Amino acid sequence: MRQEATIALLGQQNAGKTTLFNALTGARQYVANYPGVTVEKKSGRYSFNGQSTLVVDLPGTYSLTSFSPEERVTQEFLLTQKPQVCVNVVDAANLRRSLNLTMQLLEMGQNVVLALNMLDVATRRGITISVDQLSSRLGIPVVETVGSKGQGCKNLKEEISAVEQLTNSSAYEIDYGPLEGSIKDIEAMLVGTNVSLPASSRWFAIKLLEQDQYATQLITKLCEASVVTELEQKVSEANRCFFDQYGADISDHVINVRNAIIRSIISDALTTKGTGRGSVSKKIDSVVLNRIGAPIFLILTVYLIYQASIVWGYELTNYTWPYLAKTREILSGFLPAAGFIEDPYTRALGLWLIDSANTLLNYVPIFLILFALIAILEDSGYMARIAFILDRILNRFGLHGQSTLPLILGGVFAGGCAVPAIMATKGIPDNRARMATIFAVPFMNCLAKVPLYTLLLGIFFVEDKSLMTFYISTMTVIFALLVSKLLTKTVLKGQETSPFVMELPSYHVPTIGGVLRRSIERTWVYIKKVGTIVVAVAVVVFTLLQFPGLPEDRMQHYEAQAVVALDKFQSKVAGSAYENLASEAEVVGLVNFYNDYRRAKLNAKGAAASRKVAKDFKARNAEFYAVVKPPKGDKDAKAASRALRKLIKERNSLRRDLKEERLSSSLLGAIGRSMEPVTQYAGFDWKINIALLSSFAARESSVATLGVLFQQSDSENASLEERMGDETKAGGATALLAVSMILFFALYPPCLATTVMVRVQTGSYLWMVFSILFPTFLGLTVSSIVFTAGTYFSLTGIEAMSIVYFAALALVIAIGLKSERTNSGTLINNRHSSEVSL
């Protein structure tokens, strides 16, 4: 049995490598009609004729140079891993440009199999390619494939296994005319060193003459210093001589010679009939990219995404939420029962965890729809057009046309999630813009910010709700742009940049399978990443809320009160038929029975379900049931029932007081208080501090925490809005404080899951810490200024918000106009400086 063979899939961006990879290995990697989707290499296996083969899917590259990270990854992989076979995936509809890479692979001495992919598209455009001609001119097997339909995979595997057997293939040689002398010289020097090179000496000679960074580094590492110096001298002299004689750089000459050969191969092997090349795409483009159509379709698209995922998605959660509630019921049944005034820790923690997980899972329908729509955008080819339309605006703020996708995922105006959004920044080729996008995305309206906004608007801005909603939803984009501009000018200044050159792929009809797969996968990533972290942090926050707990004497105080309440109940039922229920042990069971029954009734939909609940509970404990729901005419039961309800009311109020007292003396409470000296300028008291702190775990917990903090006291059924409204307003809180909170929340650091993603995408803990500290500082500064100045000038909430909004808007417009001028300035400078260097 032979050793496992390694084969590499290489080709240009969007040629269909990942699609073929999936077809070959049965794996499920992301595909999209959007260049640069695969950025890291991925591997998988298949077995053919009993022989196992390892397939590596490489990022898309146009050539084998060292200018971009993908190209470096690919070149390094080829030279160090030495795959047995390179499957060069080419887009048959764009054969000419694709062959550039093929030639380079051949010159390098790789065993190449050409996969002529997208044959269906080529045929539709009237392009016919002679496989025999192509194969004989290049001297390699050529296989026709349609990756999206899985066609040609078997042939491909056969050819791969045939080529695998080959051991010594002679490298393909191109005659570089006047350069040949220098190539021979350097080749001789390399051979003379007796160093074993990972590719042919001729290939290295050409690469050195082209002054390729990676090849030069490799030779420097492999050869002795004296040889390296000699080589360097030779190369620079050859370059100078060549330029003097022919007026061109060696690298240009190499490309031109290669291209001349490609042209001749194309003219032999390819025939095009008809003029309908990409005419459908052309027609669509002429509508969606013209000056009137572009904004209309763009706004329509964003609106549709909003409507379908956020509005309809929320409606969908009305149908899915009962299932989550039911799960909670079932799970809570496994936990130890509630105590009279205090619950066992396992129960409290268990419920806390279930509730945290449920808030998160509640968003799943929304994300499924959102991610499916975005997959359609990507796969259809329209996403690339959005990048084209918006590049100019985004570029002025240090971003990139391709920042659009992450920004949309992050929630342009109505809710997304920063975790998948930051993941999607991978595709941005310009490193500085990519970093700026990573830090700008958390300022977008993530779905979990919405509940807090809704809460605050409901309390303080009942009349100006729509105006405030408009401010909040558009303000995020403004802040994101300002922040990315600021960062680009400061901390990101030194980052590498690269030009915006992007292919606009032809439109495809997205496949249902592909869209579903990507939507489910992205949602799964959200659940996994956010889920694990939320649960972990929920435990921490829970602990911080519980400990150190109440001092002994306070606990005794509550227990004494509980005894009083219980005594009252006992004396009321004493002497009645239900007297035996009043013993200590039974009462707790009865109280829990009552609560369970009430909840089950609430969850039951329809008369039949309601009857079933009644039947079940009767079966569970007939005696309890009689007290909970007294039968007609049973006076004793009625009296007991009344006493029970009174008892439960007293118990609830006791538990509430206890919880609040425990919270305020808890570690988190202490932390919240210790922050007051700083946060007072923003108007935040310790309760708000706690809510904001816990929202760092996951934004959705801010509202939940506020719910705990603003416990309802007397009125049983007051909503959180009313309770918080009453309490905060009584404490002197104003709409101005709400504005301060909203602003802080808009600028607040990303949730923990997002910062972990920042760590993954930037590869550095330092940037991760930065992504937490910077927004905290920014948010506190802005909120403090607004609150303090607002209080001083006694502004109303809406006045303060309007001032902030228009100030930010004015700043954005000013920067947009100003950077245009500087941009065109550098443009001219560039040209002059490069003219000199030529």
Place this chain on the structure above:
Amino acid sequence: MSDDRKQRSAGVALFLNDVLPGQRVLVKKHHSAGAIRQRLMDLGLLADTPVDVVRTAPLKDPIQIQLDTYNVALRRAEAATIEVVEIN
């Protein structure tokens, strides 16, 4: 800046940036260096290649060009480094 204008109006050098949509030109020479130059050449902007300027983005930048059978978007800043000649 004024130098540049003079040069162009005298018909000495035409850059891709200045070509109007709907026109076809031939690539003559790259005035950029390094990664940008490589990228442009990889995209097929080689000497003597015909290029169709298809349209400018709604905000005038970037521009869309067609080479052979595929479409590429590039910023004006980069287009301004590609010297072209008109096809008569």
